[in-house]
Amino acid sequence: MGLEDDGLAGITGDRLPDERRIEGDLSESIRPGGALWALASAGPQLRESAALAADAGLAALAEEGRPRAVVVAGVGTAARTGDILATVAGPRCPVPILGHRSAGVPGWVGAADVVIAVSASGRSPEALAAAEAAARRGARLVAIGAPDSELQALAERARAPFVAVPRRAPARLSLWALTVPVLMAAKELALVSLVEADIAETARRLDEDAERCRPDADAYVNPAKELAMNLAGSIPVVWGSSPLAGVAARRFGDMLAANSRYPVVSGELGEVGRGRVGLLDGVFGSLAEGQKDIFADPEEDEELTRLRIVLMRDDGLDGDDSTPKPDTRRADAVADLAGRRGIRCDVIPAEGGCALERLASLIAVPDFASVYLALAHGLDPMRVPAVSEMKDLTLGSE
Numbered sequence: 001m002g003l004e005d006d007g008l009a010g011i012t013g014d015r016l017p018d019e020r021r022i023e024g025d026l027s028e029s030i031r032p033g034g035a036l037w038a039l040a041s042a043g044p045q046l047r048e049s050a051a052l053a054a055d056a057g058l059a060a061l062a063e064e065g066r067p068r069a070v071v072v073a074g075v076g077t078a079a080r081t082g083d084i085l086a087t088v089a090g091p092r093c094p095v096p097i098l099g100h101r102s103a104g105v106p107g108w109v110g111a112a113d114v115v116i117a118v119s120a121s122g123r124s125p126e127a128l129a130a131a132e133a134a135a136r137r138g139a140r141l142v143a144i145g146a147p148d149s150e151l152q153a154l155a156e157r158a159r160a161p162f163v164a165v166p167r168r169a170p171a172r173l174s175l176w177a178l179t180v181p182v183l184m185a186a187k188e189l190a191l192v193s194l195v196e197a198d199i200a201e202t203a204r205r206l207d208e209d210a211e212r213c214r215p216d217a218d219a220y221v222n223p224a225k226e227l228a229m230n231l232a233g234s235i236p237v238v239w240g241s242s243p244l245a246g247v248a249a250r251r252f253g254d255m256l257a258a259n260s261r262y263p264v265v266s267g268e269l270g271e272v273g274r275g276r277v278g279l280l281d282g283v284f285g286s287l288a289e290g291q292k293d294i295f296a297d298p299e300e301d302e303e304l305t306r307l308r309i310v311l312m313r314d315d316g317l318d319g320d321d322s323t324p325k326p327d328t329r330r331a332d333a334v335a336d337l338a339g340r341r342g343i344r345c346d347v348i349p350a351e352g353g354c355a356l357e358r359l360a361s362l363i364a365v366p367d368f369a370s371v372y373l374a375l376a377h378g379l380d381p382m383r384v385p386a387v388s389e390m391k392d393l394t395l396g397s398e
């Protein structure tokens, strides 16, 4: 499709958010295939993918024992599954887990390694090139993506296991369907301990959060609508207080950019505290808040763009000695810093009894919030013209 067909003409929406848009008729988003429908299917996605992965012959991966390294290859949401694997495996994982976001695989990959190629469509040039390179170099390969895709054909030629994940929604709305097979592959390699109860509890939590965030629940009882309206008109700054919360923060960045079209700053507090936290003192931080004095023109004050912090707070799991306890002082400190400057801050606490569930507890509500924020601006969260145009303009450049 060319620029004229899918360019600026495809962009509709309103610069100013209007809460009435998310309290009204949302039938377009809740019909099968709509954005809210896809997010509400997170729990079922997880269960279905676990069953598909269990039947995909992943046990063959373990035949040659522990690998030297695991490379998760793909782009966008597919690449996020590698970040999730690394955080669920934790810092004591005996082998390195690396995300590879460009075509092919790193130069050192060879027969001692495992490559997990992930692509929701089964078509991304990056994942295809990774699968091809892995097979050529004799690395153990597992591929995850749409059934009957190029990726499946490639995996079959390489006699590698393939987990066929049905494609019912865009990749970013299929995070859980793509993630579970990656985790199950790592489980076969004894790199993560993921028991059935972890999957069941995580899926249950996703179901419960979907219920809390359902379209007919008003903003005062719906945490996603509340978060969306808190962020409306601001520059969201999403910081995670641990490596696990950092993954959730970056995921929220992906969703705010693609669905709500908001510029986002996201990261992990350990790193942020040594540099980026400086933005609290800038034009959109304390300088904007400083305008709130009794002499300020209220209209001008309203027009100022401000930062809004979302703090994803992970205080660790009692009794878990596989992961060092996160340093809670960082989360306290950033909330304090924001308070001193008058910058508003929403805190989302991690809950649950295992890493996967804790991650889900930080991702589910923000995922819904990104869609509600898009809808509040009259934007279609499913159509992202800039992404389609980018694809057109770079076709064949890989």
Ligand SMILES: O=P(O)(O)OC[C@H]1O[C@](O)(CO)[C@@H](O)[C@@H]1O
Residues within 6 Å of the ligand: 074, 075, 076, 077, 078, 118, 119, 120, 121, 122, 123, 124, 127, 170, 171, 172, 387, 391
């Ligand atoms: O998972 P796939 O199909 O390889 O796509 C990779 C990425 O490309 C996009 O489709 C954008 O081009 C993203 O939405 C997606 O995460």
